[in-house]
Amino acid sequence: MTAEKKLTELKLRLAEVSDLNNAQAVLGWDQSTFMPSGGAAARGRQMATLAKLSQEKFIDPEIGRLLDDLRPFEESLPFDSDEASLIRVTRRAYVRATKVPPEFVARMSAHSAESYQAWTEARPANDFAKVSAYLEKTLDLSREMADYFPGYEHIADPLIDFADYGMRASTVRSVFAELREQLVPIAQAITSQPPAEDAFLKQAFAEDGQIAFSSEVIKRLGFDYNRGRQDKSPHPFTTSFSMNDVRITTRVQENDLGDCLFSMIHEAGHGMYEQGVNPAYEGTPLANGTSAGVHESQSRLWENVVGRSRGFWEFFYPELQKTFPHLMAVPLDAFYRAINKVQRSLIRTDADEVTYNLHVMLRFDFELQLLEGKLAIKDLPAAWHARFETDFGIRAPDDRDGCLQDVHWFAGIIGGMFQGYTLGNILGAQFYAEALKVHPGIPEEMKQGKFDNLHTWLKENIYFPGSKYTAPELVERITGGGIQIAPYIHYLRTKYSEIYSL
């Protein structure tokens, strides 16, 4: 067989795996949006069957042989050719998948389902004791998982790798330490001033109007409804069944204007990334966004850098006022301050863009301490409250809004779950700064409701390559260097010094 034939054979096998994964994604989307309660048990079995078949098909030794045979062909091609990239990225995923025994995957997946179920009851009941045994097992399993990848520098490294390939605990730690040093004084300066008035965002806003307005917004930003749709679910998310069928979800609170609107812009950011991948990659491991951090850079860039900017609202605010006439009495400036209110708060997902990263760092540090054995699960609740008081100066009244608040550790592993959120904030600002170098008119264009130059630049530089480059490779290609916090700090300082005295 020629190399071309082997590549074709590899692609056929990968397309089958991709079909199974995408089918599973459809079932997961339906489960979160429309499935009647009675459907849960059968749906769990169906998704497990698809996951098992997809895993079996992907770790088939024939794929390994094809990848081996294709090595000379790969090496004869430029690094950034589509073919070499496909072989390289597939090999990386293959090696990773074959290192973890299917028996472990099944054990992990069964445990996650039980643990998640326990958490859905424990959180509303504020009952950490109910889940601590599950969490201990999760920690054991997370360590076992890491140990399938021996030779790591830090035990969290293999787990961080799953979400943000090429990052290590040490790199993230040093980036976060640097960021923390710059961020804390800004946060302190702002939160010592009187908070912005935002009571008018908590009036009654009818669901239909919220969804219609938000849909208009994301359509104008560039989310393509011919190749995607938007539905409601208890927690907003983005999923894709192909680059031509990307689904986002939102939730609506009729007494809070921000929740639906900003979560829709956030998810549309993820969605436009998925919609913008090179169509030639469909059905291969190159077809999705490259890392948690880069994905989050897109959701946060559109949500915050664009969606909470003054220019954006110069265009959209009159439209919003037409939809909700009770905002007619609220001047643009007051509205702009309200959607950028900064405050010490308990819940990560509700946090403003300045304090948000402190929530992430706290979780990231706990993940490392738990994995290192320096913190025991039983001591987590107290440690959470203590650290929270140090970082935020406030204390959660209970564990529900303390260490029980996020689903991540209760439905997945401990390790690598959170760093992507802050990496996303940092990378989003780096990418935006690069876009501005090429198109300095972007902020002015926003005032006229024009987002093409920004969208096109992001598409060409970030979306189109899909997973061809790792996050560090992509950052290097775009910025000529590594991850840097300076653009993010510059962005925050510039924006917030106009609202508060810094």
Next chain:
Amino acid sequence: MTAEKKLTELKLRLAEVSDLNNAQAVLGWDQSTFMPSGGAAARGRQMATLAKLSQEKFIDPEIGRLLDDLRPFEESLPFDSDEASLIRVTRRAYVRATKVPPEFVARMSAHSAESYQAWTEARPANDFAKVSAYLEKTLDLSREMADYFPGYEHIADPLIDFADYGMRASTVRSVFAELREQLVPIAQAITSQPPAEDAFLKQAFAEDGQIAFSSEVIKRLGFDYNRGRQDKSPHPFTTSFSMNDVRITTRVQENDLGDCLFSMIHEAGHGMYEQGVNPAYEGTPLANGTSAGVHESQSRLWENVVGRSRGFWEFFYPELQKTFPHLMAVPLDAFYRAINKVQRSLIRTDADEVTYNLHVMLRFDFELQLLEGKLAIKDLPAAWHARFETDFGIRAPDDRDGCLQDVHWFAGIIGGMFQGYTLGNILGAQFYAEALKVHPGIPEEMKQGKFDNLHTWLKENIYFPGSKYTAPELVERITGGGIQIAPYIHYLRTKYSEIYSL
């Protein structure tokens, strides 16, 4: 391995096949309800992959070996035990599936997709020439399909078997001939009288109200929304992903009250059948309705025998008038006559319950003639017009509303596609007559909006056994005999002689 262990092994394999089939059903449902247009190409590939894997898993020789090994065990059990039935019904499906080469299945499926695509363009364009070559190939493939089952009495028999196992061309022919003899005079007597006035059904009826009212109706009939849901699609259908997740769809015409309402009752009839199967059969070939005819008996029974009865509307009409106050001026009697208007019409799916069967018989006869080689595809349009004029006394102005009107031949095979509709009408009346013997109060109960006795009787006798019995076995168990047209003719005569002079 003991027989019990072999049975467990068989069930595990069948559950995997069932998961793949149900996953495919979820993808199909999404395709018809929510999928954005861009998703079509990937969805086709995903569904084809699931179909291929399901077929591969089902025709695995290990399933054949298990079925062989289990024969003594099966023979040691009563015929109607769950275990014996599972082995028997699975063997029947296995033998059928293994007789058709996967290469043929792929060829057929590719042809169907192309043919369907051509039909979606040819019908609106009224262009039979555009699809005649496809239809000729479909006829060839249908004959080839039949020939994988040698030893038939009529070439249509294997194809009829797929939908209505145990029926043959000769039996259907004789039932239809008998029915035709009785039906034609009734239809003629009615259509020679002035037609019922139904202009008030074509007023403006808002979509929300139509769906809300129809949902209330089917909830009261017994459709369980905790184990199912209802959405919109261009063509109404029922699909199930487990007996606890049954989806029905409807369409709404805001200038026609009947379309949404009666199609929802119709689909709810199919849906209640699927929801009512013995939960122990989940994940096996026993888990769905047993044949096209029996399935249709349930949709038609609820739609027509119940949903177009006077007693039903004595209860529901005041509710409907509340939803649509412009019906306040229309007396119940006029409404009842309008929803039972009988007329010679061109389109099968819009036909009333008296003339409907004539549409079916015409198609059934053409299927036999085409397969027998007595009618050529090129002569089908003219033959259709001629036969239509004979049977209905009217002539379609074009092929769009002639032989191009139904999708069946253009997306499947020629043979076995239509008899189930009329078998359903006949069986529905037979079953209803049996239910009345046990619960003579059913018609009175309907006037009070009570449907429990009817629903429970249907559940126990028809729904619960799933596919355990073939249609002929089921009819024998319930009525003590075979398929009989007398109850259906009696039902039609009784009902329509109250509305028209017969």
